[in-house]
Amino acid sequence: MEFGRRWALVVLGLSCSVSCHDTTAPPAPIVYEPSWTYKCVPDEGCHRSAHPQPGANSSSLIFPSLDLCRTVCGRFGGLWPRPVTAALSTQTVRIHPNFLRFDLSNAPVETRDILVEMTHVATQNLIDECDGNVSVVVETPVVVYITVKTTNLNLTLDTLEQYRLDVQSKESNAVIHIVAETVYGARHALETFTQLVSSDKLDDGEYRCGLRLVAGAKIWDQPVYKYRGFLLDTSRNFIPMDDIKRMLDAMATVKMNVFHWHATDSHSFPLESKRVPQFTRYGAYSAYEIYSAEEIRELIHYARVRGIRVVIEIDSPAHAGNGWQWGQEFGYGDLAVCVNARQWRGLCIQPPCGQLNPANPTMYRVLRDLYKDIAEYLPKPALFHMGGDEVFLGCWNSSEQILTYMESRNYDTSVDGFIKLWSEFHEKALNMWDEELTALGQEEKQPVMLWSSELTQAHRIQKHLSKDRYIIEVWEPINSPLLVQLIRLGYKVVSVPKDIWYLDHGFWGQTKYSNWRRMYAHTLPRDPHMLGGEVAAWSEYVDSQGLVTTASSSTKVKGIFED
Template sequence: MNSRILAVAALAALLTFGTTPSEALNNDHLVYGYECQKGVCKKVELSEENFSKAISLPVCRLFCGEDIGTLWPKPTGAVELERLMKQVDVSNIEIKLLASRKKDNLWNNVENRWMDLIHAKIPSRKSLNNGGYELNIGVTLKEQHDGLPRLTLVTDESYNLSIDSAADGQVSVNITAENFFGARHGLETLAQLIVYDDIRREVQIVTKASIYDAPVYKWRGLLLDTARNFFPVKSIKRTLDGMAMVKLNTFHWHITDSHSFPFEVPKQAELYKLGAYSPRKVYSQEDVADVVEYGRVRGIRVMPEFDAPAHVGEGWQHKNMTACFNAQPWKNFCVEPPCGQLDPTVEGLYNVLEDIYSDMFKLFNPDVFHMGGDEVSVNCWNSSQSIRSWMNAQGWGLEESDFMQLWGHFQEKALERVDRVANGTRTPITLWTSRLTEAPFIDDFLDKDRYIIQIWTTGEDPKVKEILKRGYRIIVSNYDALYFDCGGAGWVTNGNNWCSPYIGWQKVYDNSLAKIAGDYEHHVLGSEAAIWSEQIDEFTLDNRFWPRASALAERLWTNPATNWRQAEARILMHRERLVENGIGAESLQPEWCLQNEDECPIDAYDAQN
């Protein structure tokens, strides 16, 4: 028996707390447990003979095997665990901010959420055995500053976590971080080192541990389109809850599109009064502020996108600032109905944009602002006589390069308004890959020190390296691995939707940004998975994001050298944690596979035969 198994066997003996095998086996407790055998948790039927060795599945997965099976994403730094557990008195847990920092409303919300994570582990308060040790958690922030913390591209999200036990049994946890965001991540990891033992019916914590952790990539995000279908705030908050559990840090809010304009802009009320699906389907300024703060508590920046000059329509009907609005046949002017693009030649357009930008900057206070730039149609602009006349008056032609110059004109004037509402701050701007991000137009119109390019083509598209070698920073959202709406029925034709088939979590996990970027990985900020919501709404949101978004989270936080196969047993455990916290995550396998580790994968079967 190796040292790991001895430690786990000793652990079970330590944890009985007076419960004898006869008592456990003669009441309504479980009649099976787990033993660590050759690095795998094996299900065993409990008996008088093996009761002292048997432990619950979460405890077994903490210590059995090469990885800590309850931690997701895996830490990137050194991890040391003493393979013993102690019962925690859940009524006697205290979180203290050290270095004389007083708790404010933000930290009170962080603490309340953390306690909710712990209580979610307990299936029933009636089933919980009383007793256990006091748990004291101390949090030290090296940066002390007034005001609300703000996540930026240079924020240090690292943390150190240590757990120790005093002679009297009291358990002490110390989390040290540069700032709020790292400390919050440390608390998230701590919650995953606390488990519910359903054999002994108690909450348990590792008695001694030391972890250093920091993310590989700065930008770890999810995009949600709330314009094709409206998502109530409560469903957006569930998404933020799931993101916090896996240390994703960016919620990219694609809040408007040609289909609807649900964002309240008081100075341009016509936009949302005409553009929303109904008065109930508007994000008020209070709603947006609520989502932004909810995200902050969970260590998440909420970044708005106002997609332009294409992807506008509903709400703009009477402003005389658009081209090809709801034009038919739509396939001649846009990629899906309804069509619509802003008319860059209308001078008054930029005052309207300034009002939109102003409210977005006031509510979101973004460190990065997304200006869209997706799927601009030359045919759309060319269908407008007024646009053609304006271009001819400038001495331009009507070739593609001339329309790219028109787009560059729009981008320059719109960016001036962004800078104005940002009080002159040169906020980094994100744009989608497009014709404008290809040579020669990218060199003519987009400053590499100002623009971040979000890649949505395939991961093998040679255009990606063309962007990178010019020195542009990128965010990777290659649709062949990270568009989570792929794999449904067609909605403008028969058959399946355009980017089918469905993308499994395995492909998400193995989507290597280093491979995509090659020698230019240092220009990669990170990645986002996207849900474009033509065929998804609040009722199907959770199982489209989860647990596939968790696979992305580990790729971005840890960037593991191993592939999905080594993560399979761990993600099954992690999916259970999502569900116990109210996330409707998709089931990946029968529960039997969760309880019988390594007996479902076909490669394990082949190895035995």
């Protein structure tokens, strides 16, 4: 219609150039009338149909818009992911955000500040249904009563996220009851509540937009898996903070609860460290492509209000190049080796190369300072990802300093000798991380995450990595036995099979693109050690321009929230 109006103005302008003194009456305005209605067909969904308007056949479910039809059609209507149980009315009532009220009197005082923020997000989501202008005003009062049973605000792998949601409406008012163990279950219920509301755009010539709420609903829901993650790589391409927040918004709509922030790699180091400013000075692409300490804290809070835990990854000992190359200049020696090596094959998986130097004690002191900053950023109890994959033994083998150190430790230069060096690095890194968290008041030791690697192979892992301290993120393809092997050995695991849930596949080399059918067909084992899954947006071929289309979260989450 917008194009039509613009074209009409052009035509009028041309006609005016011929005769601007025409006194004939203008033609009557054309009022747009919809050409289609939508019928809810059981077990099939919404089918487009021709006129007449609703009411011609009282036994048929016919709606004036596809959005409205989808909201009430079928057992689950427009709810996504599908809840455990749901009973929805096919009737709707008009509502307006100005007459929406949230009652928090049954929530502990300690929870109310974050609940208020969560209700603000839900209200804004409703307004956004009408592109920011809900112009059909009705004064029907809508009250949402929120009951939260615990005061615990921690967001962990053991956080209870289940909720119950009841909607009851009459001609005079609508009442919604939300009951949850935690504020995060209540947040999920608010998300579901917004999915029970559809825009209703009136075709009356004024193009007004209103909101309709499902008139009655009873819903109970809880996630299948504890860890429902999305990984974003901000090292290979810098992603502006506003775009990251948009991804968090998308994650929240489908109740994903972990933002795995692959913040650094050998390509760049955009994460500000107050204690080691050289990281960004030497590692950021530019002074404008840095995540400041204030922005990091604000993002973590932004995510938390949306029920999302931020897991920062500092990849090491491999994938550590730019940002670590300044040691010699400051008298610290080589903090990393093979950095930006020209003859890179055999030294790293892809250029630019770089691996931390475990023979340099100063490297550990610098790493500790970085850990102090990360520990201060993350809410407690903190979950931290230490990277740990794709260590190229050839890189360490090319350093005389490292070979001399290995000899002093009685490590030979066989694969097993380098594995011992690799294991030693993780042991020291974990001890430093524990010490920094203890200094901040976190008494109980928490597990950290590592990528699967040669170190985590089933025949080797028990010698080097404790099952109580490490969560292994398995990225091997779906035909690999490693995931099941680690579960049987008692390790907690997160699955991100590269041939299914890597979003960059199909755009380089011999990789194949996974469509939504293939992603949905993949299921995870049901085992207490199977924490959940994650989709990964590596950014070699993605920047902020293509991020949202590449990572359409709603098509990737099925199977890690619902069964």
